[in-house]
Amino acid sequence: AQSVAQPEDQVNVAEGNPLTVKCTYSVSGNPYLFWYVQYPNRGLQFLLKYITGDNLVKGSYGFEAEFNKSQTSFHLKKPSALVSDSALYFCAVRDGSGGSYIPTFGRGTSLIVHP
Amino acid sequence: DAGVTQSPTHLIKTRGQQVTLRCSPKSGHDTVSWYQQALGQGPQFIFQYYEEEERQRGNFPDRFSGHQFPNYSSELNVNALLLGDSALYLCASSLLGREQETQYFGPGTRLLVL
Numbered sequence: 001a002q003s004v005a006q007p008e009d010q011v012n013v014a015e016g017n018p019l020t021v022k023c024t025y026s027v028s029g030n031p032y033l034f035w036y037v038q039y040p041n042r043g044l045q046f047l048l049k050y051i052t053g054d055n056l057v058k059g060s061y062g063f064e065a066e067f068n069k070s071q072t073s074f075h076l077k078k079p080s081a082l083v084s085d086s087a088l089y090f091c092a093v094r095d096g097s098g099g100s101y102i103p104t105f106g107r108g109t110s111l112i113v114h115p
Numbered sequence: 116d117a118g119v120t121q122s123p124t125h126l127i128k129t130r131g132q133q134v135t136l137r138c139s140p141k142s143g144h145d146t147v148s149w150y151q152q153a154l155g156q157g158p159q160f161i162f163q164y165y166e167e168e169e170r171q172r173g174n175f176p177d178r179f180s181g182h183q184f185p186n187y188s189s190e191l192n193v194n195a196l197l198l199g200d201s202a203l204y205l206c207a208s209s210l211l212g213r214e215q216e217t218q219y220f221g222p223g224t225r226l227l228v229l
Contacts, residue, residue, distance in 0.1 A: 004157075022141055034217075036220070041222075041225075042222055042223075043119070043121075043205055043206075043210050043220035043221050043222045043223045044158065044220040045220070046217055046218070046219060048219075055154060090157050090158070092157075093216065101163060101170070101171055102160045102163075102173060103160065103218075104160075105157030105159070106157050107155070107156055107157050108155075108156075108157050
């Protein structure tokens with residue numbers, strides 16, 4: 001079985017400050033990890049993924065995420081938040097060991113960036 | 116480069132009715148997945164189609180069925196609608212193989228069942 005936990009329903013940050021959106025996962029095989037962003041009344045937009053290689057993954061719009069195997073975490077980060085980053089963020093995991101192609105998504109974290 | 120498109124954008128149905136949602140994948144993609152996103156929740160996988168066959172299925176009843184056409188577009192059908200089927204239905208496309216890992220999502224169809 002696989003699961004994702006996004007422990008914070010909402011994250012508030014001031015514009016210009018660094019932001020972190022947390023994600024921890026559980027999977028029996030190799031973790032394939034993803035971050036998506038969802039703006040109001042829109043579908044999910046791909047931000048970045050970790051499949052293998054460097055633990056620090058850089059993605060779209062200045063976002064990055066760090067894969068930490070020992071802590072089973074994949075936190076999303078950005079050095080300087082913008083008001084336009086305000087949206088719903090989803091972490092997802094799937095077992096990369098083969099067989100199932102079904103990703104499991106977290107419940108989402110609402111990021112609010114204050115001017 | 117056209118992204119994933121879905122139609123209609125919104126739909127209102129009554130309990131017991133049937134609904135068909137449509138999806139056109141991103142250009143060059145051959146695999147289509149469908150998800151249900153209830154209010155306040157993350158997307159839940161319904162099923163995935165490749166080469167016109169259902170490749171994998173999530174934990175959804177048989178009332179949920181689908182189809183993929185030779186041009187890779189896809190339909191999601193839901194029979195005997197229940198109030199609990201009210202949700203945003205998302206279609207995602209990908210390319211089978213290593214790049215299959217990245218799914219690109221459409222804007223969704225918001226279904227309201229009264």
